[in-house]
Amino acid sequence: MSIASAYGLLGAVLVGLGLYGVVLQAEPLRRILAFNLLGGGIFLLFGVMARRGAGAGFSGDPVPQAIVITGIVVAFAATALAVHLLLRLQAARDEPVPPEEPRA
Amino acid sequence: MMLGTTPGGGLLAFALALPVLAMLLAFVAGGRQAGRIALVALLAGLVLSLAIATSVLRGGDALVLILGGWAPPLGVALRADGISAVMLLTTSVVMVGTALFAFTSYSGRGGESRASLVFWTLLLGLWGAMNAVLLGNDLFNLYVALELLTFAAMPLVCLDGRAETLAAALRYLFFALLGSLLYLLGVALLYGAYGTLDIVLLSRLARADAPTLVAAALMTAGLLAKTALFPLHLWLPGAHAGAPAAASAVLSALVVKAPFFLVLRLWFGVMPELTTGPAPQILAGLGALAILFGSALALRQARLKLLVAYSTVAQIGYLFLMFPLAGAAGATLAGAWTGGMLQAVSHALAKAAMFLGAGLIAEALGHDRMRDLGGAARLLPMTVVAFGLGGLSLMGLPPSGGFVAKWLLLNAAIETQQWWWGLVLLSGGLLTGGYVFRVLSASMAGPAAAAVAVVSPGRQAVVLVLAILSVVLGLLPLASFGLVQVGRLAP
Numbered sequence: 001m002s003i004a005s006a007y008g009l010l011g012a013v014l015v016g017l018g019l020y021g022v023v024l025q026a027e028p029l030r031r032i033l034a035f036n037l038l039g040g041g042i043f044l045l046f047g048v049m050a051r052r053g054a055g056a057g058f059s060g061d062p063v064p065q066a067i068v069i070t071g072i073v074v075a076f077a078a079t080a081l082a083v084h085l086l087l088r089l090q091a092a093r094d095e096p097v098p099p100e101e102p103r104a
Numbered sequence: 105m106m107l108g109t110t111p112g113g114g115l116l117a118f119a120l121a122l123p124v125l126a127m128l129l130a131f132v133a134g135g136r137q138a139g140r141i142a143l144v145a146l147l148a149g150l151v152l153s154l155a156i157a158t159s160v161l162r163g164g165d166a167l168v169l170i171l172g173g174w175a176p177p178l179g180v181a182l183r184a185d186g187i188s189a190v191m192l193l194t195t196s197v198v199m200v201g202t203a204l205f206a207f208t209s210y211s212g213r214g215g216e217s218r219a220s221l222v223f224w225t226l227l228l229g230l231w232g233a234m235n236a237v238l239l240g241n242d243l244f245n246l247y248v249a250l251e252l253l254t255f256a257a258m259p260l261v262c263l264d265g266r267a268e269t270l271a272a273a274l275r276y277l278f279f280a281l282l283g284s285l286l287y288l289l290g291v292a293l294l295y296g297a298y299g300t301l302d303i304v305l306l307s308r309l310a311r312a313d314a315p316t317l318v319a320a321a322l323m324t325a326g327l328l329a330k331t332a333l334f335p336l337h338l339w340l341p342g343a344h345a346g347a348p349a350a351a352s353a354v355l356s357a358l359v360v361k362a363p364f365f366l367v368l369r370l371w372f373g374v375m376p377e378l379t380t381g382p383a384p385q386i387l388a389g390l391g392a393l394a395i396l397f398g399s400a401l402a403l404r405q406a407r408l409k410l411l412v413a414y415s416t417v418a419q420i421g422y423l424f425l426m427f428p429l430a431g432a433a434g435a436t437l438a439g440a441w442t443g444g445m446l447q448a449v450s451h452a453l454a455k456a457a458m459f460l461g462a463g464l465i466a467e468a469l470g471h472d473r474m475r476d477l478g479g480a481a482r483l484l485p486m487t488v489v490a491f492g493l494g495g496l497s498l499m500g501l502p503p504s505g506g507f508v509a510k511w512l513l514l515n516a517a518i519e520t521q522q523w524w525w526g527l528v529l530l531s532g533g534l535l536t537g538g539y540v541f542r543v544l545s546a547s548m549a550g551p552a553a554a555a556v557a558v559v560s561p562g563r564q565a566v567v568l569v570l571a572i573l574s575v576v577l578g579l580l581p582l583a584s585f586g587l588v589q590v591g592r593l594a595p
Contacts, residue, residue, distance in 0.1 A: 015289065022282055028274060035281050042289050049296040063178070064295060067244050071288065074251050078281055081255060085262070085274050092267035 008048040014041025032082045039075040043068045112159040113169035115152065116182040116239050119192065122149055123232030131225050135217030138224035139207050145228065146200045153192040157587065160189040166591030168241075176242070177300035183241035185591030187445055191238050191365060194449045197573065198357045198456045199231050204566045205460050206350035223263065223350070230256035230354060237362040243291045243301040243374075246366060247284060250330065254280040257359045260351035261343045272342035279329050279339040283363070286326030293319035294374075303373045307593045312377040320375055324387075327370070330363035333387075333424060334394035337417045344416060345409040349463020352409065356416045357456040361448055364423050368444075371427065373593040384427035392528040394421030399535030403542065408462045408472040411539055412455070418532065419451045419498060422510070425525050429516040436519045438589055443512030445588040446577070450505030453574035454494035460567045461491040465547070470556035477546040479553030486564040488547050490571035495540030497574040500533045505577025 014037055021034025050064035126145030130138040160167055166185035174180070184192070206227075212220035233256055236249035254277065262273035295301055297315045310316055332340040340360070344352050371378050378384070398418030405411040426444030430437050464487045465480050466472040481488040497506035510529055517526040 018285075022278070028278075031278060035285065038285050039288075042285060042292055045289070045292045046295070049292060052296065061299075064292075067295075070244070070248060074248060077255065078251065078277075081258070082274070082277055082281070085258075085270065085277065088262075088265070089267060089270040089274060092265065092270055095267075 004048050004051045007044060007051070011041045011044035011048060014038070014044060017041075028086050029083075032079060032086070035082070036075065036079060039071070043071055046071070108168065108175070109170045110163070110165070110168045112156075112163065113167050113182070115156050115159060116167060116169045116184055117171075118152055119149070119156065119235045119239060120182070120232060122152065123228050123235060127225050127228035127232065130228060131221070135212035135219070135221035135224075138212065138221050139203075139210055142224045142228055143200075143203050143207060146196065146203050146231070149231070150193075150196040150200055153189070153196040156184055157189040157193050160184060160186060160590050161587050164590060176302035176305055180245055181241045181302060181304075182239045183304065183591075184239055185593075186586075186588045187365070187368070187592075188238045189590075190445060190449060190588050191361065192235065194452050195231065195234050195238070195358055198354060198452055198570070199227070201456060201566050201570045202350050202353050202460070203227070205353075205463075205563055208560065208563070209348075209350070219263065222259070223348075226256050226260050227350075227354070230260070230359070234358055234362060237365060241303050243294065243303065243306075244288075245301075246369075247288050247291060250284050250287065250363065250366070253359060253362055254284065254330075257355055260355065261347045263348050263351060264346075266346075268342075269346040272339070272346045276339045276343040279332075279336065283326040283329035286329070287323045287366075288326075290319040290321075290323030290326070293322070303369060304593065306374045307376070310375045310377075312375065316375060317378075320370065320378060323370055324367060327363040327367045328390070331360050331367070331420060332417060333390050333420055334397055334417065335390075337394065337398070337420075340417055341410055341413040344413040344459075345407065349409075349460055349466070352413070352463070353456040353459040356413065356459055357452040360416065360420060361423075361452060364420070364448070372430070376593070387424045387427045388429075388525060391421040391424030391427075392525070394418060394424070395528055395532040396535070399532060399539065402539040403535065406474055408465060408474055408477065408543065409459070411474065411543065412458050412462050415458070415498060415536070415539065416455060418536065419447075419455065422447050422451075422513070422529070422532065425513055425517075425529065428522060429513060429520055429525065436516050439512045439519075440516035441592070442585045442588055443509050443516065446505060446509035446512065446585065450497045450509055450574045450577050453570050453577070454497040454504075454506065457490050457494040457567050457571035457574065458498075460563075460570070461487045461494070464559050464564060464567065467557050468555050468559045469553055474542070474546055477543070478550035480547035481544075482552035483555055484559060484564060486561070486568050487559075488544065490564070490568040491547075492540070492544055493568075493571035493575050495536070495544070497571075497578075499536045499540060500529070501537075503578045504575045506574070508578045 018034050018038025025031045046064040046068045050061040130141045166183050169182040171180050210220040210223045233249055233252035240246040240249050258273050258277050262269040293315050298309050329336040344356050395418050398414050402411050402414035426440050429440035497504035500506045500510035514526050514529050
């Protein structure tokens with residue numbers, strides 16, 4: 001088995017674990033971590049694609065690397081947003097319930 | 105053949121730059137000025153999207169802009185065909201309407217400049233992300249655009265910061281993130297198979313082999329979760345009904361259309377072979393279930409905003425009826441294609457009017473409980489008329505835009521001998537009629553209700569104009585919809 005196939009399989013395993021966590025975990029924080037696992041698996045697959053190279057005769061294709069870098073930034077932003085939202089939700093649930101307000 | 109920048113392609117750069125610049129400017133200028141900046145930028149955006157539409161129609165082909173002179177497959181292109189131009193224009197109109205509606209409620213006066221700053225910067229960010237989805241021609245760029253759209257839309261859901269809406273926003277975020285990661289996984293497979301992510305290049309290369317089909321299935325499933333097609337609609341009612349009215353309007357009218365737009369791009373652009381197999385029947389089957397369940401649930405809602413949100417679930421179903429119908433050839437294909445796009449546009453205008461109208465009713469009465477709506481029609485006659493006109497378009501009664509859309513789809517269903525989709529279209533119309541009349545009869549009963557807040561006639565007029573636009577769409581001669589056919593990649 002080539003090294004690229006091994007990484008490819010590892011990526012697939014990470015995607016599988018991530019999907020399992022995203023769909024079946026009820027705890028929001030675990031779900032957010034599962035999203036990162038899923039994302040990590042996908043980025044690894046992009047890395048494998050770069051190695052297998054659809055590029056013309058290069059040893060590595062640079063386009064998937066650019067994609068992974070951008071993807072990591074997006075995934076980081078998504079994680080930060082989700083964690084912050086979770087903290088806000090926790091804080092709002094801990095507060096005493098305000099009187100019923102009209103909904104606009 | 106390589107893609108090249110076409111004359112007028114430069115306009116596309118402005119469609120992305122304008123919202124982003126306006127957002128940054130609004131952020132720096134602060135809450136008191138943000139509304140004004142947004143309104144000016146959105147009006148300029150309306151002119152820009154008119155210019156793009158005219159340019160596409162005159163040229164008879166898609167506008168293309170090669171960014172930085174690097175042609176695909178290595179570089180990234182922006183491309184506006186007929187459906188991009190139509191959706192850009194729809195986005196601008198709904199955005200301008202929403203901005204006029206929200207202008208006084210988010211003015212930044214009275215110590216509320218933070219809420220105002222947040223609302224306007226998010227609205228402008230959402231506009232920019234929407235334009236990026238409509239103009240993108242590179243599948244990875246489209247992934248980034250979709251994520252930006254989620255990041256701008258999600259905080260709009262929980263602007264009021266109550267635990268209930270925060271929970272709805274978190275649920276929305278989870279569905280949206282799962283959707284975009286499934287999409288990204290498909291993108292990785294396509295890149296591995298073809299070495300390019302440019303939609304136009306892929307449309308010439310794509311084969312119906314195993315990796316392509318797996319990629320298409322993953323990407324479609326992800327996009328369906330984001331567009332809230334039944335049974336992945338669970339996040340939508342809570343998120344759209346809990347948001348402030350102005351936010352609900354753009355979420356329901358525009359944001360859910362963006363992933364649908366990408367499903368269209370994928371199925372008709374990247375791999376048109378898919379539209380001849382059994383897959384389109386499955387998509388349309390889910391659409392049919394969405395229409396029946398969404399409408400039936402809308403009939404049972406106790407709150408007006410939830411009713412309107414479930415109606416969005418149902419109306420999204422109609423969009424997916426075009427897949428098995430558009431798989432036909434020639435004039436039938438053109439008819440179903442126009443019908444589907446017209447449904448997207450007329451629903452956007454009608455639903456924006458209905459959510460904004462529901463917001464005004466809730467503001468004036470202090471609640472939106474269905475059983476206490478009595479007298480709303482005497483208090484806000486213009487708004488209730490607007491709600492009814494929007495409902496006309498959703499039902500598909502002539503002469504509305506929704507009528508022409510559903511009539512074209514019905515025609516295509518009969519011509520391709522798939523009468524069962526016609527049956528779904530007709531029964532969906534009846535159910536829609538049911539829930540629209542439920543609102544109208546409830547609000548017309550009884551004497552004028554006691555108002556807890558005064559609603560300015562100007563804001564009511566905005567809602568009415570949006571509703572009238574969705575009806576007037578049906579009075580345009582059919583030939584003027586030729587725009588949506590320009591630059592179509594499918595055979």
